[in-house]
Amino acid sequence: MDQTAKILEIPVVVTEQYPKGLGPTVPELGAEGLKKYSKTCFSMLIPEVEKELQRTPERQSVILCGIETHACIMSTTLDLLNKGFDVHVVADACSSRSQVDRLLALSRMKQSGAFLTTGEGAILQLLQDATHPKFKEVQKIIKDPAPDSGLLALFQNQNPLFS
Template sequence: MSLTRLGRLGQKSSVLFLCDMQEKFRHNIAFFPQIVSVASRILQAGKILELPVIVTEQYPKGLGPTVPELGTDGIKKYSKTCFSMLTPEVEQELQSFPERRTVILCGIETQACIMSTTLDLLEKGFDVHVVADACSSRSQVDRLIALSRIKQSGAFLTTGEGVILQLLQDFTHPKFKEVQKLIREPAPDSGLLSLFQSQNPLMT
């Protein structure tokens, strides 16, 4: 079985995508502070582990800049109007590190930009890991069904802490203690547990 189908994460094979976590969404997206907090943890770990980071903003003139608490100061922002993050500019950026074929995906909204980005990346042969506790929507129904649809399409669902530990792989990693500080406290509750009912399509 290929590494892609196993869904392994590697420090040298992964790129972090942060999608549209902007000011105008702050009061409309369910669990917005929590998903931004989880995404910020992953971003901090990504910086320590030297992962490339792609940040997009949906029509920033109308929807505002990326929220400061995400911690993306100094990182280039790619403006877009389409749902998918995979704009020509972003595709060109990805070509600068062709050995990285795994995308870790966080942001909003799950049924729109996260879904479209996932499908576009899968179609181009990327291995996609969608961080469920770092993605949300206005509607929790949309969030739930979109995560199920994303899984059906072949992406992997994971959590922020799961991503960070998979990137480290080993207690002896030279950056382990530095990264470990980021996950000493449990991640904030982003409402996922209430979505996991006995008939939840994510569980099938």
């Protein structure tokens, strides 16, 4: 999502959960050069992030991904929903230490009004049309299949949590 955000000039906000104790954002996530806000609360809606959101008052939607779906992503989602935002959670770009925590958090966010999507699904919704001027550039990012996120097994046999 980070590469697509750069190409489409979509603002990205990165928070780090207590980097002093847990360590900084790993380079593999592609967040080098982006400002990172340190936090100890689970929600990323800290005063600095709220100021970032206020810079574009016309923004109605937020796309979320990250670590500890059942803590940080869920807390942020619920806070954003309470503030009237449409929240799109990129399920295959969210993780938890346990699949049970991840699954139940995704289910609760959906029940609360968030939209669950995949990385490729979110990217294609941002583009809306193959005639988008940056489609070919973004298409290179999604050309190869995404790695297995472990979610497919959760949806087999019509998982009742997502019905």
